[in-house]
Ligand SMILES: *[C@@H]1O[C@H](CO)[C@@H](O)[C@H](O)[C@H]1NC(C)=O
């Protein structure tokens with residue numbers, strides 16, 4: 001065989017491999033998102049407008065986003081917004097439209113089912129373990145039900161069309177599970193008590209992933225939990241001995257170890273899914289370490305007001321007060337939110353989410369690396385603006 005023929009064959013093979021890779025891994029025609037306030041772009045706001053559900057993320061939430069209170073629990077955009085931008089997709093609409101009552105948004109480019117305050121496990125179960133709390137009826141199982149109901153408007157009425165649609169979508173599964181722990185902890189359950197719920201939370205996430213794979217999902221991003229020991233809310237409500245704080249960051253060690261425990265168990269189960277479904281791309285998104293890089297050296301990333309003090313609050317060492325939270329009349333807003341990691345003591349600022357998004361989707365904090373699976377679409381070059389500004 002002449003060398004040139006070999007070369008051409010080899011080049012042809014590369015093209016086939018490359019296009020196969022592009023097909024299997026996206027780049028994606030849509031994003032389907034499940035989760036809680038980390039990803040909610042308006043669902044709880046809508047639910048509160050039609051029922052007696054409480055919606056806390058009122059102005060000044062959204063103040064860096066053309067002063068629009070969109071229902072996002074931050075001053076501006078969330079990780080899911082930056083992910084959409086990186087993929088060259090428009091912002092993903094909330095399943096429940098936020099304008100007219102009862103309107104359900106239809107969009108072939110994706111749908112967001114995440115609801116602020118929601119848990120992975122059934123809300124009634126969480127209410128039972130954290131007696132006295134009211135949990136939004138929007139657990140993962142309920143969100144999956146909404147997704148199934150909306151399939152006709154997303155992809156038509158045939159199973160094969162929907163398999164194809166789901167296969168070409170990027171599924172963002174979370175962050176979810178944080179509230180399964182936050183709610184009992186806020187009702188006085190001990191960390192040891194809450195640790196015993198971790199297997200149930202993980203099983204719920206895993207069985208939802210398995211169901212989506214059965215429906216045709218090909219690429220899923222599954223975030224772990226954040227380092228909750230660095231939240232001003234916990235730093236305010238949990239008073240610890242000096243040894244309880246990480247000397248470098250000032251975060252609560254036991255709570256961060258708890259988050260890592262959840263994340264370890266999640267990753268072990270994700271490995272099992274990968275073994276059983278070698279054709280499905282299961283991506284772990286390491287929210288914990290992507291956030292820890294900021295807590296470890298906030299100044300380096302421009303968070304010069306310290307990493308552990310909320311921007312919006314009404315005083316105290318961490319600018320957090322559980323009985324007068326951001327949005328209440330008594331709270332004040334910091335001058336430069338971009339220099340804070342924490343927006344309200346629980347949720348992060350747009351600036352922190354932006355840096356974390358870049359670290360995840362254009363950097364090393366996903367396994368396998370998201371960026372290597374899905375090269376940036378040429379049409380979006382110059383519009384993302386993530387690389388230039390950080
Ligand atoms: C929660 O919502 C689901 C789906 O909308 C519904 O089937 C279920 O009855 C609701 N549960 C409660 C306790 O309201």
Ligand SMILES: *[C@@H]1O[C@H](CO)[C@@H](O)[C@H](O)[C@H]1NC(C)=O
Pocket residue numbers: 152155156157
């Ligand atoms: C799906 O079925 C519904 C009700 O049968 C119909 O109104 C709708 O137009 C169908 N959608 C598509 C895309 O065929």
Ligand SMILES: *[C@@H]1O[C@H](CO)[C@@H](O)[C@H](O)[C@H]1NC(C)=O
Pocket residue numbers: 314315316321322323324330
């Ligand atoms: C928290 O806010 C409440 C209500 O405004 C106030 O009474 C209380 O003193 C505040 N606590 C602290 C520690 O500032």
